[in-house]
Amino acid sequence: xxxxxxxxxxxxxxxxxxxxxxxxxxxxxxxxxxxxxxxxxxxxxxxxxxxxxxxxxxxxxxxxxxxxxxxxxxxxxxxxxxxxxxxxxxxxxxxxxxxxxxxxxxxxxxxxxxxxxxxxxxxxxxxxxxxxxxxxxxxxxxxxxxxxxxxxxxxxxxxxxxxxxxxxxxxxxxxxxxxxxxxxxxxxxxxxxxxxxxxxxxxxxxxxxxxxxxxxxxxxxxxxxxxxxxxxxxxxxxxxxxxxxxxxxxxxxxxxxxxxxxxxxxxxxxxxxxxxxxxxxxxxxxxxxxxxxxxxxxxxxxxxxxxxxxxxxxxxxxxxxxxxxxxxxxxxxxxxxxxxxxxxxxxxxxxxxxxxxxxxxxxxxxxxxxx
Numbered sequence: 001x002x003x004x005x006x007x008x009x010x011x012x013x014x015x016x017x018x019x020x021x022x023x024x025x026x027x028x029x030x031x032x033x034x035x036x037x038x039x040x041x042x043x044x045x046x047x048x049x050x051x052x053x054x055x056x057x058x059x060x061x062x063x064x065x066x067x068x069x070x071x072x073x074x075x076x077x078x079x080x081x082x083x084x085x086x087x088x089x090x091x092x093x094x095x096x097x098x099x100x101x102x103x104x105x106x107x108x109x110x111x112x113x114x115x116x117x118x119x120x121x122x123x124x125x126x127x128x129x130x131x132x133x134x135x136x137x138x139x140x141x142x143x144x145x146x147x148x149x150x151x152x153x154x155x156x157x158x159x160x161x162x163x164x165x166x167x168x169x170x171x172x173x174x175x176x177x178x179x180x181x182x183x184x185x186x187x188x189x190x191x192x193x194x195x196x197x198x199x200x201x202x203x204x205x206x207x208x209x210x211x212x213x214x215x216x217x218x219x220x221x222x223x224x225x226x227x228x229x230x231x232x233x234x235x236x237x238x239x240x241x242x243x244x245x246x247x248x249x250x251x252x253x254x255x256x257x258x259x260x261x262x263x264x265x266x267x268x269x270x271x272x273x274x275x276x277x278x279x280x281x282x283x284x285x286x287x288x289x290x291x292x293x294x295x296x297x298x299x300x301x302x303x304x305x306x307x308x309x310x311x312x313x314x315x316x317x318x319x320x321x322x323x324x325x326x327x328x329x330x331x332x333x334x335x336x337x338x339x340x341x342x343x344x345x346x347x348x349x350x351x352x353x354x355x356x357x358x359x360x361x362x363x364x365x366x367x368x369x370x371x
Contacts, residue, residue, distance in 0.1 A: 039363075041359065046356045057332075059332045062336050067343060069358060070117055071345070079102045091358065101122055106146075106148050113128070113130030118158060123138060123139040124138040144160060150194075151196060154177065156173075159189045193237045193245075200214070201237055203236075212229065223266075232251065233249050236283065244268075245266035246264070249282050261279075262276065263295065265314055279299065280298060280299045286333050295308070296309075296330045298328075304349075306328040308333060329349075
């Protein structure tokens with residue numbers, strides 16, 4: 001998972017921005033667009049703090065049989081972090097350590113008793129041990145954090161490189177109680193996704209383009225790029241196995257609306273890029289069962305619309321949208337296998353600021369067309 005690349009409170013810190021080039025190489029452009037007739041229910045709306053606050057949920061995850069949402073208010077301003085769990089039909093706040101400010105921007109959960117979260121602007125790491133939250137590490141005044149990935153209670157990685165590749169806090173590894181800063185190219189990692197403790201894939205934020213890095217248990221190395229993943233600003237990565245890795249990002253930010261939404265897939269041998277016709281800020285990727293992934297994005301129009309896509313075969317996505325009177329942003333989504341439901345988080349713009357929101361789709365949803 002990754003922190004948003006654009007942190008505008010007016011947009012509920014839901015809309016990342018990217019830079020890159022135009023499609024070429026082995027890119028595949030779907031031939032038609034479809035919007036699935038999918039009904040989403042609003043599972044919760046919340047407002048935190050003062051009436052003018054921009055409240056939002058930045059990420060959602062399923063840890064065991066429990067759902068968590070994380071977020072807060074006013075990124076970079078007068079703010080507070082929020083962590084909530086679904087208890088019955090209600091979202092209940094989980095007590096965080098006293099004195100924390102800034103919202104929670106990313107999370108990683110190896111198990112229900114092992115959850116790691118970061119605050120991007122707050123530059124701190126929290127850990128849940130199944131009973132309480134503990135402040136693990138802080139880098140206040142040293143920069144911002146952009147991502148976290150953990151594989152166990154004693155093995156986690158934290159990243160602190162900005163969207164444009166500006167190196168601040170850098171890459172840190174937590175290994176059995178000790179923090180170590182990681183030097184070299186891996187120090188510019190923006191976000192990552194783990195197959196296992198010895199197989200982690202990451203986006204390395206460089207000047208005009210991004211590189212893909214891979215950790216094999218001892219060292220980080222650069223994954224051969226090829227033309228399909230160069231000159232794209234990648235915002236999210238999902239690694240399912242050594243032959244199944246996905247990327248989501250945007251083409252050139254000089255294009256109207258910030259460029260088109262792009263996905264790329266690694267099959268163990270090479271990358272294939274899928275350039276959509278959508279002018280939308282890339283969100284995140286989530287697994288949705290064998291051969292299926294969830295894609296989130298937010299349209300880049302004056303009135304933003306939250307977009308959720310389900311890909312069942314490479315290049316074929318059925319999209320549904322979430323709208324409101326003043327605009328809606330979608331930040332993250334997760335799939336709950338035991339119920340077949342998809343949950344999404346984000347925010348709804350209001351005249352004073354914004355409200356945090358959770359949506360759910362309980363019934364089955366199959367991709368019927370391409371985007």
